[in-house]
Amino acid sequence: MSFKAEYIWIDGTEPTAQLRSKTRVLADGAELPIWGFDGSSTNQAEGSSSDCQLKPVFSCPDPLRGGDSVLVLCEVLNVDGTPHSSNHRALLTPIAEQFADQESWFGIEQEYTLMKDGRPLGFPEGGYPAPQGPYYCAAGGNYVFGRDIVEEHLDACIAAGLKISGINAEVMPGQWEFQIGPAGPEEVSDHIWVARYLALRIAEKQGVQFSLEAKPVKGDWNGTGAHTNFSTKAMREGYDPIITACEALGEKFLEHVKAYGTGTEERLTGAHETAKWSEFSYGVSNRGASVRLPWQVEIERKGYLEDRRPNADMDPYIVTRMITNTCCTALEK
Numbered sequence: 001m002s003f004k005a006e007y008i009w010i011d012g013t014e015p016t017a018q019l020r021s022k023t024r025v026l027a028d029g030a031e032l033p034i035w036g037f038d039g040s041s042t043n044q045a046e047g048s049s050s051d052c053q054l055k056p057v058f059s060c061p062d063p064l065r066g067g068d069s070v071l072v073l074c075e076v077l078n079v080d081g082t083p084h085s086s087n088h089r090a091l092l093t094p095i096a097e098q099f100a101d102q103e104s105w106f107g108i109e110q111e112y113t114l115m116k117d118g119r120p121l122g123f124p125e126g127g128y129p130a131p132q133g134p135y136y137c138a139a140g141g142n143y144v145f146g147r148d149i150v151e152e153h154l155d156a157c158i159a160a161g162l163k164i165s166g167i168n169a170e171v172m173p174g175q176w177e178f179q180i181g182p183a184g185p186e187e188v189s190d191h192i193w194v195a196r197y198l199a200l201r202i203a204e205k206q207g208v209q210f211s212l213e214a215k216p217v218k219g220d221w222n223g224t225g226a227h228t229n230f231s232t233k234a235m236r237e238g239y240d241p242i243i244t245a246c247e248a249l250g251e252k253f254l255e256h257v258k259a260y261g262t263g264t265e266e267r268l269t270g271a272h273e274t275a276k277w278s279e280f281s282y283g284v285s286n287r288g289a290s291v292r293l294p295w296q297v298e299i300e301r302k303g304y305l306e307d308r309r310p311n312a313d314m315d316p317y318i319v320t321r322m323i324t325n326t327c328c329t330a331l332e333k
């Protein structure tokens, strides 16, 4: 007998990379082989030398197909075996290894918007629903749109064995969130990408778009982000290391915010529970700060920080690499 392996990779589309996948049928018991694809069709190569390699790095049961089927997340390599320029996972691995003894954990809150016909679910054609207020964590058909997709996605993530830790309805109609973590930098990132893939596929069945646009509706509507919660062993045991990490993020704040995905200036305005992108601040319980320390963290004098700046379409391989590098370098001193 045979089984189906869905090979998934991150393409070279700018500014927001797109997920691509194709199916390989393998004999029972077969190893997951290196495979290839046409990089000229994914913004990853010129037509004249178009071959790229797919190197499996993470696999899990495929809850969409069931049975023995698997999802196979891959890194993209050039034909000579070097990492492709779009392959940011290859840059994370050495940083994760360098600081492994500090035991970095990440919890990523992936916000997204379910859209159809170019507008969020719950938005009437050519108009707007009632203003923000009642939708966050709501119940009821006048406030909640797309829950069947969201529930199916949660079940799929659990069945795939991803470290999903929760879901909630967000502030704008049609806007939702799932959380992955806590987990190490590579694991949380691999799981975010596979969870995004599952969301794309489940929404697709209803002709719905899984959108990671930072500001899908202009005006007085919340943007869509990917708050990134972070701790090291020292931060989980004491308060001073948390402050050291916040100060380190402050020193490199522009470098970070520029690498945190698309739509920064539109989303990080200083309104709608954000801090202005061009200024850095941190504070306890402050949802208008760049970095928030949850209230329990101040009371218990230990825990983690929340970097609120990453946009929804951020690449977790980049964000976790930068936070690990910046904070762990400062904490090492």
Ligand code: ADP
Pocket (backbone or CB within 6 Å): 105, 106, 107, 108, 109, 165, 179, 180, 181, 182, 227, 229, 230, 231, 236, 303, 304, 306
């Ligand atoms: P918010 O109150 O900002 O909406 P959420 O509950 O949505 O917070 O998300 C918090 C995230 O922080 C979760 O993914 C959780 O796993 C993660 N988290 C909890 N403790 C830690 C920790 N010590 N280090 C890193 N992440 C953590």
Ligand code: MN
Pocket (backbone or CB within 6 Å): none
């Ligand atoms: Mn072909």
Ligand code: MN
Pocket (backbone or CB within 6 Å): 109, 177
């Ligand atoms: Mn949250």
Ligand code: MN
Pocket (backbone or CB within 6 Å): 109, 111, 170, 177
């Ligand atoms: Mn949220």
Ligand code: MN
Pocket (backbone or CB within 6 Å): 109, 227, 306
């Ligand atoms: Mn948050």
